[in-house]
Amino acid sequence: MTLSAATVTAIHAEVARYPSKKTALLPALKLAQKDRGWLSKETLGEVADLVGLPHSHAVELATFYAMLFTEPVAPVRVEFCIQLPCALAGAEAALDKAAKLLDVEMQGTHGTRHGHTKDHQIELHGTVECYGACHRAPMCRVGDDYVENLKTDDDLKKLVGDLKIRAQQAPGH
Amino acid sequence: MPLDYQPILLPNPGRTTAVTLVEYEARGGYAGLKKALEKTPDEVTAVVKDAGLKGRGGAGFPTGLKWSFVPKMPGPKYLVVNADESEPGTFKDRDIMEVEPHTLIEGVAIGSYAIGCELAFIYIRGEYTVAGDRLNAALAECKKAGLLGQPSQLKKADGTPFVLDIIVFLGAGAYICGEETALIESLEGSRPMPRSRPPFPAVAGLYMRPTVVNNVETMANVPFILDKGVDAYKAIGNPPNNTGPKIFCLSGHVKKPGNYELPLGKITLRQFIEEYGGGTPSGRPVKAVLPAGVSAPIIHSSQLDAVMDYDGIKGAGSMLGSASFIVMDDSVDMAWAATRMVEFFRHESCGKCTPCREGTNWLEKTMFRILEGKGKESDLETLQFVSKQIAGNTLCALGDFATSPVTSSLKHFKDDYLLRIGKKSDRAAE
Numbered sequence: 001m002t003l004s005a006a007t008v009t010a011i012h013a014e015v016a017r018y019p020s021k022k023t024a025l026l027p028a029l030k031l032a033q034k035d036r037g038w039l040s041k042e043t044l045g046e047v048a049d050l051v052g053l054p055h056s057h058a059v060e061l062a063t064f065y066a067m068l069f070t071e072p073v074a075p076v077r078v079e080f081c082i083q084l085p086c087a088l089a090g091a092e093a094a095l096d097k098a099a100k101l102l103d104v105e106m107q108g109t110h111g112t113r114h115g116h117t118k119d120h121q122i123e124l125h126g127t128v129e130c131y132g133a134c135h136r137a138p139m140c141r142v143g144d145d146y147v148e149n150l151k152t153d154d155d156l157k158k159l160v161g162d163l164k165i166r167a168q169q170a171p172g173h
Numbered sequence: 174m175p176l177d178y179q180p181i182l183l184p185n186p187g188r189t190t191a192v193t194l195v196e197y198e199a200r201g202g203y204a205g206l207k208k209a210l211e212k213t214p215d216e217v218t219a220v221v222k223d224a225g226l227k228g229r230g231g232a233g234f235p236t237g238l239k240w241s242f243v244p245k246m247p248g249p250k251y252l253v254v255n256a257d258e259s260e261p262g263t264f265k266d267r268d269i270m271e272v273e274p275h276t277l278i279e280g281v282a283i284g285s286y287a288i289g290c291e292l293a294f295i296y297i298r299g300e301y302t303v304a305g306d307r308l309n310a311a312l313a314e315c316k317k318a319g320l321l322g323q324p325s326q327l328k329k330a331d332g333t334p335f336v337l338d339i340i341v342f343l344g345a346g347a348y349i350c351g352e353e354t355a356l357i358e359s360l361e362g363s364r365p366m367p368r369s370r371p372p373f374p375a376v377a378g379l380y381m382r383p384t385v386v387n388n389v390e391t392m393a394n395v396p397f398i399l400d401k402g403v404d405a406y407k408a409i410g411n412p413p414n415n416t417g418p419k420i421f422c423l424s425g426h427v428k429k430p431g432n433y434e435l436p437l438g439k440i441t442l443r444q445f446i447e448e449y450g451g452g453t454p455s456g457r458p459v460k461a462v463l464p465a466g467v468s469a470p471i472i473h474s475s476q477l478d479a480v481m482d483y484d485g486i487k488g489a490g491s492m493l494g495s496a497s498f499i500v501m502d503d504s505v506d507m508a509w510a511a512t513r514m515v516e517f518f519r520h521e522s523c524g525k526c527t528p529c530r531e532g533t534n535w536l537e538k539t540m541f542r543i544l545e546g547k548g549k550e551s552d553l554e555t556l557q558f559v560s561k562q563i564a565g566n567t568l569c570a571l572g573d574f575a576t577s578p579v580t581s582s583l584k585h586f587k588d589d590y591l592l593r594i595g596k597k598s599d600r601a602a603e
Contacts, residue, residue, distance in 0.1 A: 026362060060363075082513075137424065
């Protein structure tokens with residue numbers, strides 16, 4: 001067993017909530033990820049068992065959705081939108097500045113750039129998905145939170161300061 | 174001069190907190206639902222049909238007509254709100270859900286009554302956690318006040334109690350879920366891949382039951398129609414084809430990006446960019462505008478006098494779609510811009526249909542080659558050929574969408590490509 005008792009209870013509540021138990025699979029996977037940080041093969045099996053479905057169903061969803069992770073991720077995951085409206089507002093320069101301030105060496109080209117701090121506590125990603133914050137661009141998501149209007153160097157310095165605090169507060173640090 | 178217009182969907186411009194039930198009722202909220210419940214469900218559908226409301230998610234299908242397709246048979250029927258707002262440049266539904274959750278809930282309640290639904294879903298993209306929390310808080314207020322529930326304290330025209338529960342369901346990051354049958358698959362717990370039609374969702378949708386899928390902004394129009402009447406609604410906009418208000422999202426190279434609720438068909442694109450958006454921050458001229466996020470053909474600056482409604486934008490060679498306007502000044506290399514859009518579609522293709530799965534990869538690789546200065550003139554023919562192989566050959570519209578940045582940028586801005594492949598030396602833009 002990898003999941004906490006509270007997560008198991010929450011998954012049971014999801015299963016009881018919908019006309020079909022299969023509808024509960026996606027919310028259950030999200031609950032499990034919140035608990036464990038990512039979805040290992042073992043966790044996927046456990047979730048599928050709790051919902052009452054074959055393990056393959058859990059794998060199918062976990063390997064499709066962008067917000068579900070089947071490999072470990074850093075405690076602080078930062079996603080800069082670099083789709084067109086944000087890119088026109090300077091999102092790529094903002095991502096580069098954040099990387100420099102964090103001493104992160106970015107890899108990849110175009111819309112698939114990524115990197116992490118040397119202690120692996122913070123991950124930076126440039127993503128081509130739009131997060132619906134084009135009027136407050138540039139922006140990034142830090143975990144589930146939106147950080148918007150990253151227009152100036154001071155905005156980015158503040159973001160980086162907040163990321164370092166989050167990394168220090170992350171479990172296991 | 175900005176128009177003299179009182180917004181009804183987002184009446185609190187600039188507000189960032191949610192309107193509470195008390196505030197909403199103080200300004201006449203839920204009167205539309207109460208008036209709807211005095212009519213028969215068919216009468217409610219007829220009112221929405223008469224009002225001329227068209228779907229605001231992108232396709233522009235008449236809402237009342239969609240409701241009328243639901244067969245009158247016993248057993249569950251579902252209303253599902255498409256709140257999977259993921260089109261680049263689109264952030265209007267987010268504003269409605271975060272600030273005006275009760276307008277959406279009232280619309281859902283009226284629509285549910287019209288089609289005979291007792292359990293409705295609001296499917297929100299997974300990233301919009303704030304919207305999800307606020308809708309859940311608003312739903313709790315409604316239940317406490319007896320407006321919703323199994324049963325609610327409200328009575329229907331036939332004297333029986335009004336029964337409705339609404340479930341807020343968050344996705345997990347997939348643009349394809351904005352396609353209604355993929356959304357249904359996602360809600361059912363399967364991989365969100367579009368279904369082949371027929372059967373259409375109105376006949377066999379969620380759990381293979383009759384289902385209506387409507388966009389957030391569409392549903393937010395419904396309370397006003399039922400409360401104030403068809404004539405008041407038709408007085409807004411440019412009937413018969415362009416009735417009512419529309420939230421226009423404005424982003425990119427403008428001084429004042431944001432959501433602007435305006436009547437359809439009353440201003441031109443040029444007025445919108447200059448009078449509402451404040452023009453380009455650089456002061457440089459506009460080169461191109463995307464009117465429907467990245468999914469409809471690029472509009473050339475020569476078409477800026479197009480009227481902002483379904484017919485006007487169509488006349489300019491594109492589509493109003495979700496009305497998400499991305500403005501680009503003349504410093505933008507359109508080969509670069511189109512590549513970024515193609516990257517999006519390659520990333521978001523669900524992989525079900527071969528032309529889209531393979532074709533978006535081909536488009537992306539060819540565009541990258543051109544951007545990296547390794548392109549050949551024959552690559553432009555490859556882009557056209559691959560686009561032709563994708564468009565119209567897929568189950569959903571994502572395939573067609575993926576080709577429009579390519580074909581429209583090649584049509585209007587071929588020089589930008591020729592510069593990249595060394596077939597032209599001086600850039601007019603510089």
